[in-house]
Amino acid sequence: MDEEGIMYLIFSVIVVVIASAMIPSFGGGIYTTIAGVLLALTLILILGMNWSDFIIVPAMTSLLGITFTPSRNYTINKKQNAVLKNVNGLYYATGYITANLFAYTFKEESTPEGDELKLAQAPETWERAVMSLQFPYKFHVLSSGMDVQKVRDELEGKRSFQEFQLSRAMQTGGNEMTIADLQRKVNMLQAKMDRISQGEKPIATLMYIETTAVGVTEKAAMDALETQVRALQIGLSSQDVQLTRIVGRELYTLFSYSFSIPTSFGDIAGMFDQQG
């Protein structure tokens, strides 16, 4: 969770805490119980919205049957998992899947030969996956350069924290597993810093797949889209990417990216923290 998210959470929880302190002044008896239930529900809803808004909001719109028009000629369905467009009686349904690379936590421990092998195999694996998919799709990589000094400072901060934890674990005689894990983390951060020192530019990337299906009815298009999404998840599973169907506000954001992409890294970073 980023700083902005923490601030939103703190302010919202403060209201619940203040209200809890005021419970006796709501009348006592049954009124105290009602106030308690309301406060508990609010707290649950706020925490739920903080970690699983992409489940709660689409479930709500699905239950109430609410659909959206993000712009003329386009509709977002009630489950918020597809954007629909009707052109001359044909329905086009577009869905999105995340395709972010799995975080290689232990990457820095692997041998350079292993990395080279993966790189050498990449074009062939990609081509094989592409050839197995017989429908339209787009593979997007949205990348943005990051501030070298800022990234370096952040890495240094993290390394110092891990080193502090490591020395404390060693002094207090922590178990071997914990020490090895902390050492691994320190090595990983150091390796990242070394790569920046060698002139490599730190970049942030967001990868996602967009696929469009067509049908003579809305249902036919949606059914075809489901099939395509499943085929993509199977076809690209060999690529070491996390393939999660995108729903809710992130779908709306990615739809708007079809026509314009953000002009700064901050705009991208704040939008995608839930679904990979």
Place this chain on the structure above:
Amino acid sequence: MNKLYLLMAFFLASVIVLAIAAEAPIPPYIKIVLLAVALLLDIIGFSSRYYMYLIKPMLKFKKHIVLSKEDAYHLSSTADAVLRKEGDNFIATVFVSIPVYRSSTEMTDDEKLEFSRQVSRLVGISRDPVRFTTQVHVMNKDSYIQTLRDTISATENEQADLMLKNASPSEQERVKGKLAMLRNMLDSISKSMSFEMVSYASISATGSKEYEAVGAAQQKARELMAGIASTFGVSPSLITGDNILKFIEPEALIPFSTMTEQISKGIEEQVV
């Protein structure tokens, strides 16, 4: 920053309503109603981070929420950028083709490794956000199918004319054969879809005027093109006119005539 002001406003409103509920000399059931209002304001304040665009229309209790009645975009007068209006500013997006047509089947192991490294370098080419896309779409056979349909219809007329004029059997046989050939061609072309794969990059820039935004986006695109050219040794170009639609409109991914031909063929097969 506006978002944070909104959060503060909801927070203050919530606290004020809460204070009234706790301190005002009012019946307990009204206190509970005020508490519910305060908590609702609190939830709305929290949700305003991402969902302000939904909260206002949802409070009107409509089944269908119209977030915008405007077109999603329009093409610039120079026909090389897509424009959107956001507040008082314009956002222009330009598309740059990446003409790399190499297959791993014709590469040695070293070339494959080098190609992967080139792709890695490409992704880190710009400090500004850039989107690199590889797109697979159905090849547009619309005009070809239409030409075939027109030719079939003209040949059918020709055949009818020949029958009316009692033309020689060999002449009638020739037209019949031509018609069969054309129908076979239409059958085979619509039997399966052909796919096309293209790669491109897109980059956006903002400006208070349309031309400012387009100019800034073109400038960024020129830098990007130089980077792509030096990485892959190819000549990237700005995509213009109707070709841009191929990258933004869903119907351009699956062309209409190609699809309807496919659907009617499917129905025909099911009936048979």
